[in-house]
Amino acid sequence: MGKKHRLTNILFLTPAVLSFSLVMIVPFFLGIYYSMTDFNGVRSVLTFVGFDNYKAMFTEPAFLYSFLVTLEYTVINVILVNVVAFFLSLLVTSNVPGKNVLRAGFFVPNLIGGIVLGYIWQFIFNNVLTALGTNLGISFLEKTLIGNKNTVIWAMSFVNIWQYAGYIMMIYVAAIQGIPANLMEAASVDGANYWVRLRKILIPMMANSFTITLFLTLTNSFKMFDLNTSLTQGGPAGMYMLKAVKTSEMLALNIYNTAITKNLWGQGQAKAIMFFIMLVIVSLVQVSINKKKEVEM
């Protein structure tokens, strides 16, 4: 091919490379610079403050609490979303009637945006469940679950599982359908019962998709924002290290509130970069563990 296509090549690459550079590359490097300034979104003359913004976040109770809550939420969701999704995938690949309707039904919450879902679930937690709790005498439900700092993370996780499990289920379904049917039949003829077949054949054959689904649920939970803003706005309030904190304010929301609500863009940006570094570390560890497991299986 060589040089005669050079002009076409350049023309074909330009829209992609230019737009990508303008909204990803430039802001990425600009962000590293802003994280070391006192930028507030308006000021045009910036003062360089070195690593002060980075140091500040480690003594800020709200940020540390956000970090812990995000970790808790991520662990809960990585486990539960995958367990529920795996169970659902076994259900909808068995001989149960109405499989396609079930799959579509489990999948559909995933198509609705987190903002809209957050308001719907706010209504369910604040009005529907409390009404049920009062009428049926279930004391646990009488007060809203998103107004209690001990239950709010679980309430958010429940919504996330409801929203996300159907999607992960479809990835498992694709993997299960990729397993040759005669493999399972042969094991069945050899007298292996359902649990043995599940543990010795199905799960090892799906190792590759577990790497994907764990990665997806991990990054998705860690970056959670939309549902957080519309369902809880970070509330209810609580105390941490003798300071008032928002007990369901996860990292992404904390970054947004630091920058936009408190107008501390430089600090918000430093937190965002720390957020990025943590995300990379956590997901690298997860993928490398899973890859190792894939080989062992």
Added chain:
Amino acid sequence: MQAAGVQSKRGGAHVRRVAGQWVKTILSFLLFLLFMAPFILVVINSAKTAVEISFSPVSLPSNWGQMGENITNTLNNPNFSYWSAFRDSAIITFFSLVVIVLASAMCAWVLVRNKTWWSNLIFMILVASMVIPFQVVMLPLVQWLRMMGNFLGIKLSGTYVGIVLCYLGFGMALSVFIFHGFIKTVPLELEEAADIDGCSRAGVFFRIVLPLLQPTAVTVLILNGIWIWNDYLLPLLVLGSNGSVQTLPLAVSMFAGSYIKQWDLLLTSTLLAMLPVIVLFIFAQRYIIKGMVEGSIK
């Protein structure tokens, strides 16, 4: 005696299998109901007055005609401009999708067909960028759009052009990646034949390659389409909460901010916001599920 024993044993296994089948069927029905419950609650409560909702949020509405009234009230509410938000969402999603599909297909094709240092470098940067969360670039992006807008003399914050540019850039990595994977499997012979016949390089792409990419393009369209239609944070930052251009998620969140706890109107607004996607899903269910699953596995 022996024969009877064997038969009863077989009968036992049979009974167990039938019972298992029933348990599974009932369980899956209950799970289905649980998954649908939020949607059902939205529909029944969109047909109630505010008083009726607070009085009995789980009962069926006494008068379904109330739904029409709630919809009219929501649509005519000065704080919720459904039709203009719907139009803006549609315009933004449509134009973003057109440019994303064209630009990423062209880019991926050039990258696959030229095995050089620069094609490897561009591809690697694109793939690596996929780990960068939006939060890292969102604040500098807002400032950078202002700076670029001032420099070029066009408004990029709060306009269609600005937000479509953002979606083009943010959608590029995954879209190029998906097309790249597919184009690698397309045999070169077809293109070479067209080349010999005197077809221009661009002609080869638009006449030969692009039509072959159709199934992959559906995947790219669906993945980006669902994301852009539902996206909240980028429109919030680029368009602003009170800008003249508003997407549906922005409109719902603004409406919720001004009408918090007025659930008759708020639930009706969420119903109206969900409706387009649900209708689309009913008609294109197979493509949507396939597209979203394939996009993630690659």
